Amino acid sequence: MNPSHAPHILLVNPWIHDFAAYDFWANPLGLLTLGGILRHHGARVSYLDCLDRFHPSSASRPSPSARCGRGPYLKTVIAKPPGLEDIPRNYCRYGIDPDWFRRDLSAMDPPDLVLVTSLMTYWYPGARETIAAVRSIHPQVPVVLGGIYATLCTDHARRTCGADRVVVGPGEGAILPLAAEMTGWSPTPRFDPQDLDSLPRAAMDLASRLVHVPLLTSRGCPFQCAYCASHRLQPRMMRRSPRSVVAEIEYWHRHHGVRDFAFYDDALLVDAERHIIPLLEGIIAAGMDVRFHTPNALHIREITLPLARLMRRAGFHTIRLGLETTAFERRQSMDRKVNEDEFLRTIGHLKAAGFNAGQVGAYLLAGLPGQDVTGVENSIAVVKQAGVTPVIAHYTPIPHTPMWDDAVAASRYDLASDPIFTNNAIFPCQSETFSWEVLTRLKQLAGH
Template sequence: MRALLINPYTYDFAAYNFWSAPIGPLRVGAILRQNGFEVYLIDCMKVREEKRKDDGRAPFITQRVQVPPPLSGIQKTFSRYGFSRDELAQALLHVPKPDIVLIGTLFTYWYLGPKEVSELVKSLFPKARVILGGLYVTLCRQHATRSFKACDLLVPHNAIWLLYEYIAREFSIKLPFTPSAFDLDSLPYPCFDLYPQIPFVPLVTSYGCPFRCTFCATPFLFPQTAQRSKGSLLDEVSHWHTLGVEKFVLYDDAFLYRKEVHAKPILRALSDLPFKLQLFNPNALHARMIDEETAFLLRTAGFREVRLGLEGLPRLISPHTDGKLAERDFERAIDYLKRAGFPDDSITAYLLVGLPFQHWKEVKHAIDYAATFHIRIELAEYSPIPQTPLFDAFRTHARYPIEA
């Protein structure tokens, strides 16, 4: 049997490959491959390779398109990122006819691209089972059910067993390998080998987060935390290194949670490997969990930079952040990182802006405060996420109607 994985193109006012990779579909593809499927991949989110940075990041290929009528009041360029529909149609004609097509989703407001892709796939392969999964399906189940008529099955990220049952029922076969999505040690490595080149590989060492920030959907997506064994992670790093991969990207939401039994043993083991790594963390580390030893281990393990969350300053937005940061915690973390050898420009503070009723003076205060450490500051724009307390509390105050 044949399975086709598709990472769909998207529409937005801005997008950039900030170490983004479709790890979910690639993980499912690896599971299907272990069940005897032939697995193929079309990644529509192509980048401009000539502009790829040394750290692996790169701009997507883009084409300006017409702004949808509901967003016509926004005076910014609206673009498609990745393949065009016609380019995808041509690519689909060059893959063996699939039995199932799995389409991944990410941000809730990126659903238009996957919707077009699902309709195109169904028109070209009417007998194929079209399956939609990912974060959008998980967070906006009712909206997805109404919008994706071309799909035969919707699979929330936390219910992969629905996929197993559907395949067994529709094709009258038994899948011998059906791991839980939350058993990180039993999951196969994502099938990045389907790419002609692998600029970086994401690593997931844990699921979930102990904090309950009101703007974040992680507690809904992962009600409980789960952590991967050190040996399992080292085996994966070594596997990809034999294929020439040197850059790895940490996708965890709370890598440093229970650091004495999780992060520190992993970092020590990575430091002892006979080859050098380049490690990056696009998701912020919790500043208050960084002690002197942790900072040193991050450096020796191969982190080229460290990104911290500054969204919890007590005088900024602490009512929304579960009180996970105090100024002294942030200052201490910066000091430890610099003493460990991280240059100023390799330390970044994320500052969440655009929160409901947030005053510009609060943002300025946080910027001025972070600037005193001579580190990099990046503004992270708040987006209302369904299934979060802040979404439910302020949805009526949004500039545009939003729904889940």
């Protein structure tokens, strides 16, 4: 293309292939942040969301206000991947009909570059199918894959997914040089990737219907838990100013009518006096009728009674706590985030601030290497006795984390051979065959 002409760049959020998937305030924030940068510099940006619950062709589009913006994806049963045929559950493509996607892609002007994101490592078949669908319509257009799977399983992605390029790590600093290389268009950068306040607003408005907006007020995490890849994905802790976050919330609420916001931070409450407290005070002062949700879990020991009261006044609606286990005497090998007294004290603060059991949930990891089911059942009982909701979080073995070698040794699958075997829905680190009865019992105990 002519270097003086801004390109047409297409963003694509791929299908999910899995045994289970649900929209818990999920948005491809990284991809749409790149879209905001490209649009800010003059590119024409389009967006196709293979997970779109509100697609115009859907016969049963949900109400935007239902479940605070959450909801089930459309799904179609598909063949199970090789090696998982013995799992007694349906395996599905979650998202829109592939014919709708190809029709939408054919109807738009041909793009000069296609950017596809990726999330869970074992969701790569959905990314691969998405890239193949793009190729079927525009075989000559370059396709770039980025995101979490691309970063954690780079060699596998390069061999498997069919993209022209696999980008590793945060894309903000790489996107303009990449666009220049792929299209010949080379604008002068008007932001600093190391200054989060300078990033243009994410292109959330490209969604067919905007029912919830993700918020990332910081990147990175000071903790290095054995089961988590946060430090690998974002080694450096970076923060936005509270003022810029409040301005973003006001923009989406007042200009687009968004009421539900989900914090994606890994360490939202750390250094509270300089970060979350002024942020909450700014939200309260703005007088907005909004709801906040914390699907990424909050650090328990950071919650004081004054902070809990501020969270309540600001509109926090769904609280998820990173408890992981109540076997406190054995958790040193996993993390050092909380002890029993801190957990119970925090529950007391949240209750005193006015949060009820339905709003507060504690994540409990199930399926850890060497973990006994009895330990999970005991943790469920402790959380219920504390008066909040136990939320079972299935452990996903993640490459490059300290727990990875233990996971590989414990698994009945060859985890290192294919990310498909790390699917947390099948309890891959159990040595015995998947048991639907065990999973059902845990769900019943937790009240799911």
